[in-house]
Amino acid sequence: MATFLDNTIYTNYALSKITRNIVGNYENFNFLRIKIGSGDSTLSMDRTDLTTPLYSLRIKEVFYENGIVTIKCEIPPELAEIPITEIGLYDTVLGIEHLFSYSKIEIVKPSDLGYELTVVLNLGPKTIKFPGVNVFEVKQNEY
Numbered sequence: 001m002a003t004f005l006d007n008t009i010y011t012n013y014a015l016s017k018i019t020r021n022i023v024g025n026y027e028n029f030n031f032l033r034i035k036i037g038s039g040d041s042t043l044s045m046d047r048t049d050l051t052t053p054l055y056s057l058r059i060k061e062v063f064y065e066n067g068i069v070t071i072k073c074e075i076p077p078e079l080a081e082i083p084i085t086e087i088g089l090y091d092t093v094l095g096i097e098h099l100f101s102y103s104k105i106e107i108v109k110p111s112d113l114g115y116e117l118t119v120v121l122n123l124g125p126k127t128i129k130f131p132g133v134n135v136f137e138v139k140q141n142e143y
Contacts, residue, residue, distance in 0.1 A: 008103040008119075012045050017091065017100075030092045031062055031100070034073050034119065037086040048099050050088045055079055057117065071119040080111035089119055 010018070020027055039051025057073040064070075071089065084107045090097040101119075109115045 008101050009043050009045060010101050011047055011099050013098045014091070014100040015045070029069070031059055031069070031071055031089060032092045033057065033090045033097060034059060034071065034117065035088045035090065036075065036079070036084045037088070038083055039086060043102065043104060047102055050086050054082065054084065068120065073117050075109050075115040075117055080109050083108050087117070087119070
């Protein structure tokens, strides 16, 4: 079982792309890869890659509904018994990968079990509607 040590953070790249989409300059999100690593898991919005990447996971499924993105991939058998401390989701633009979000975790994949990794992102801002008033609010942990 994975233990997430802190909230997932969005990198400066991600925040810029999400903001452009909010204001109407629509750009597709192209999530093709998740990387897992065992390096320094210090959270920073300035990150552009994992500290110590171990393996690049191909995304099997992506679901999008009401601003929520659910991404699924599988941790391969060759990573059994290796401590994993960081996970990064990558957005690809013109063949170039950009670190989109980053999480600190503590996980060791058992050697005798398969392990599916699911990442869920809330990419939609919260909109609160009152009669005659629209308030647009994006809280710090809900980009």
